[in-house]
Amino acid sequence: MLRGPVAGDPWAGDLSAPAPRLSGLRIPHREGATASPAGALYIAYMFVLELTYTAPIERVDAALEDHVTWLKEQYAAGHFIAAGRKVPRDGGVILAAGMDRAAVERLVAEDPFSVEGVCAYRITEFVATTTAPALEAYREQLPS
Numbered sequence: 491m492l493r494g495p496v497a498g499d500p501w502a503g504d505l506s507a508p509a510p511r512l513s514g515l516r517i518p519h520r521e522g523a524t525a526s527p528a529g530a531l532y533i534a535y536m537f538v539l540e541l542t543y544t545a546p547i548e549r550v551d552a553a554l555e556d557h558v559t560w561l562k563e564q565y566a567a568g569h570f571i572a573a574g575r576k577v578p579r580d581g582g583v584i585l586a587a588g589m590d591r592a593a594v595e596r597l598v599a600e601d602p603f604s605v606e607g608v609c610a611y612r613i614t615e616f617v618a619t620t621t622a623p624a625l626e627a628y629r630e631q632l633p634s
Contacts, residue, residue: 536628537594538614539584540576545608547579556602569597571625581609587628591615 543550561584564570573584586594594613603609618628 535587535589535591536616536618536630537584537586537589537591538616539586539594539598540581540612540614541583541603541609542581542612543608544610545606549606550603550608553602553606553608560600560602564597 561570561573564586568588569586571585571587573582575582586597589597591613598604598611598613601609601611604611617630617632618625619630619632621629
């Protein structure tokens with residue numbers, strides 16, 4: 491079931507707007523990456539960042555504006571592809587790319603939610619072996 495944006499929700503966006511282009515994302519070369527027959531490099535520093543709230547929602551809401559500003563900075567830097575709240579609202583999920591794990595760990599430590607101690611992060615790196623066409627640049631071939 492699709493749900494529309496909720497008034498006052500900083501996560502809400504215009505659902506009728508076209509999806510953003512991914513050309514601004516920085517995708518570093520992964521050691522041992524291989525090329526496709528077409529010559530495209532298979533690379534993917536892809537991460538699912540799962541946030542779980544560890545404080546009452548009132549404390550989360552108090553840090554939300556700074557967290558959303560931080561998210562926007564990460565989009566502008568090319569680090570994040572998508573982010574949003576979990577349902578039910580007990581945390582969030584961020585899809586990140588273009589950094590190695592150490593950089594991701596440093597980045598999440600700077601999140602105002604982390605600084606304020608209102609969430610815990612679970613960082614999962616994965617190999618994107620299949621993607622939608624718009625994410626083809628992140629597709630990676632498993633080692634032989």
